[in-house]
Amino acid sequence: MKKSVLLAAAMITLIQMPIARAVEVGETAPEIKAEYWINLPGSAKSLNSEHLKGRLVLLEFWATWCGPCRDSIPHLIELKKKYEPKGMLLVALSDEPKSKVGPFVEKYKMPYIVGGGAKATLQKYGISAFPTAILIGPDGKVVWTGHPAVIDSEIESALKSNPPKKKGSLSDESAASVLKRADKLYREGKYADAMDLFTQVATENKGSAHAKKANEQIKKMKGNSSIMEALRRAEAGKKCSRWLACARVLAQNGEKADAAKYYDKIIHEFGEFEQAKIARSERKALGYEGKPEAAKPSKAAARKAADDEADEDDDGDEEEDEEADGEDEDDGE
Numbered sequence: 508m509k510k511s512v513l514l515a516a517a518m519i520t521l522i523q524m525p526i527a528r529a530v531e532v533g534e535t536a537p538e539i540k541a542e543y544w545i546n547l548p549g550s551a552k553s554l555n556s557e558h559l560k561g562r563l564v565l566l567e568f569w570a571t572w573c574g575p576c577r578d579s580i581p582h583l584i585e586l587k588k589k590y591e592p593k594g595m596l597l598v599a600l601s602d603e604p605k606s607k608v609g610p611f612v613e614k615y616k617m618p619y620i621v622g623g624g625a626k627a628t629l630q631k632y633g634i635s636a637f638p639t640a641i642l643i644g645p646d647g648k649v650v651w652t653g654h655p656a657v658i659d660s661e662i663e664s665a666l667k668s669n670p671p672k673k674k675g676s677l678s679d680e681s682a683a684s685v686l687k688r689a690d691k692l693y694r695e696g697k698y699a700d701a702m703d704l705f706t707q708v709a710t711e712n713k714g715s716a717h718a719k720k721a722n723e724q725i726k727k728m729k730g731n732s733s734i735m736e737a738l739r740r741a742e743a744g745k746k747c748s749r750w751l752a753c754a755r756v757l758a759q760n761g762e763k764a765d766a767a768k769y770y771d772k773i774i775h776e777f778g779e780f781e782q783a784k785i786a787r788s789e790r791k792a793l794g795y796e797g798k799p800e801a802a803k804p805s806k807a808a809a810r811k812a813a814d815d816e817a818d819e820d821d822d823g824d825e826e827e828d829e830e831a832d833g834e835d836e837d838d839g840e
Contacts, residue, residue, distance in 0.1 A: 529633030532651060536643040537631035539566065539598065542624025543605050545612050548681035554598065554620065561672035563595045563665050564643040567655055568629055570601055571611045573637040579655050580615050586655075587619050590662055594645075594671025602626040644669045682708050682717035693724070698734050699741035747773055747782045754786070763795040 530536065544553055567583065569576035587597045597619040601608050608623040622628075632641065640655040642665055650669075651661045689704035705728075708721040728734045754769035770790035777783050 529635065530641065530649050530652065532649050534649050535647055536564075536566075536641070536649050537628065539600070539622070540625065540628050541600060541622030543622070545605075545609060545621040545623070546618065547620060554622065559596065559643075559647075561594075561645050563590075563645060563650075563662070563669075563671050565590075565595055565597045565655075565658070565662065566632075566641045566643060567597070567599045568601075568632070568634045568637060568639045568641075569599055570637050571603055571607050576638045577615070579638050580617060583655060584618060586658070586662070590666070593666055595662060595666070596620070598622065600625040600628055602629050645671050682712045682715065686717055686720060689721070689724070693728075696737075698728065698737045702728060702738060743777060744780060744782070747777045747780050751782050751786060754789070758789070758793055763793055766793060767795045 538556075539554060539559070541554070547554065565586065567579070569579070583597060583599070586595075591597070598621075599617070599619060600622045602625055603623055605623055608621060611617075612621050638655055639652065640658050641652045642650040642658070642661060644650045644665060646669065650665050651658070653661075685704050685708050689701045689708070692698075692701035692704065702725065705721040705724045709718045709725065712718040712721075728738075750769045750773050754766045754773070757763075757766035757769065767790060770786045770793070773780075773786040774783050774790065
């Protein structure tokens with residue numbers, strides 16, 4: 508009785524938020540959605556059903572302004588350390604904007620996955636007080652609801668009664684997926700992309716078996732002169748594309764002398780590249796006959812060139828993610 512009173516005092520009721528009926532044990536858990544995510548592993552941009560599938564999920568609803576929520580953080584960190592290797596995934600959801608949640612997560616060194624702007628998810632779960640914890644089994648059914656302070660024994664019981672099909676951290680799983688993609692790119696001769704992914708795994712998973720394998724592949728690639736020449740050309744090609752983008756923006760802005768400088772640099776330094784042919788054609792069409800001064804691109808030109816390059820990188824990432832998803836589905840079959 509005393510413990511129940513103390514826990515009730517350690518929760519803040521949300522009297523202003525219109526809520527649905529609270530989820531009950533045995534029901535299928537509603538989908539977990541958020542406007543943004545913090546602490547997702549690797550290059551993942553959002554939490555999806557594949558991350559949750561086959562795991563015991565501890566879902567905590569909280570807020571930055573909630574004192575009892577702040578008090579729960581050290582305990583949640585311990586739960587993550589103790590149970591993540593056994594197949595539990597900890598996810599904390601808030602309905603607040605990233606401008607508030609981001610600095611808070613950094614200040615309190617919260618290492619687990621945090622989602623924000625999740626008002627719709629809070630309403631679907633019928634959350635009426637903070638903090639509220641919900642355990643979701645590997646089958647997607649609600650196992651338990653209550654205060655995170657008394658959840659330890661419930662986690663132990665859930666792990667025994669319905670053991671997770673996946674064990675280890677989400678970071679380990681993500682690293683394995685990235686390594687798989689890197690190996691595929693390596694076999695296809697796409698060495699620059701493969702090197703980028705191997706480096707990502709080695710950097711983000713220091714000390715792990717995945718990082719060791721990635722470093723072995725990096726060493727192998729660096730010891731192959733043909734591969735290193737391919738990497739050199741790939742890097743040169745990126746630089747050439749950046750200069751071409753700068754030249755085009757400068758030309759559009761009427762800064763012909765500066766544009767001519769970049770076209771000439773491409774022609775002289777990257778004569779064997781396809782971009783050099785394009786540069787010659789566009790340089791001729793520019794109609795600038797004077798000798799180009801040693802000029803730098805305007806801020807507008809540099810910014811647009813950088814934005815264009817970022818867009819290309821994002822498109823490439825999306826294509827890779829789609830490929831990886833397709834491979835995972837094939838493996839499942």
